[in-house]
Amino acid sequence: MEVLDKKGLINLFMGKYSAFPNGKQATPIDIEVEAKLKAEFYQALVGLPPARVNAYWSRLKFSGRVKPPEIELTIDDVKQRLEEDESALAYVYESYVTDKMKVVYRFD
Template sequence: MCGYQWLAALLLVLCVAAPASADRVLVVANLDDPIQLSREQVRNLYMGASIGWQLTPLALKPSNHLRSMFNVQVMGLSEVRIQSYWAQMRFTGRSRPPQEVDDEDALLERLLQQPRAVGYWPAERPLPGALVVVYDGS
């Protein structure tokens, strides 16, 4: 393995070996009728595919730590791979990436204001009662 592959493998092992309760990501939504989504449905939603519900995915900026955790835990893809996918989709005019917000406070504000909005949230932070967990990954 070259240096970068070794480093990537080490980081993956460290992420998998981390305690389950620490840095766990929930997928939450502003919904009147709660639904449960599978990991595949969440991934499809964030990759621009239809999943049978009219939901609007929201994302944090690429440099955000919570986004990195979401990419690893839920998407199963690196940020570089996701950016490459969206570059292709934009170039071909097939789809647009999720709307981005600056930070977790802005994400929470948008989730609370926008019905049917979906976002990711750290499991250790309290979740306002107006939002429901649609995927918890455990």
């Protein structure tokens, strides 16, 4: 996976697609305890606060056709997952990026 455009990122995090453009499985991940980071991410991604994103997923879960992002409890859990699982896709502050991770999108 090289890079994603914003539309591709939206499609993965909002459940429209479950694979990267190259066809490999994608596993979007939300961070449970980093409320500020999650709020900043979804505001930049789709212009919605987490409460509205959660409501969106509550409606879609009943259809059974789409799966919301997986939840990791801490930023350290996300960091480990990103380093070990090439299907993992998550948002982190740039200071958390390591050489074992691939940055696929940056917000301006």
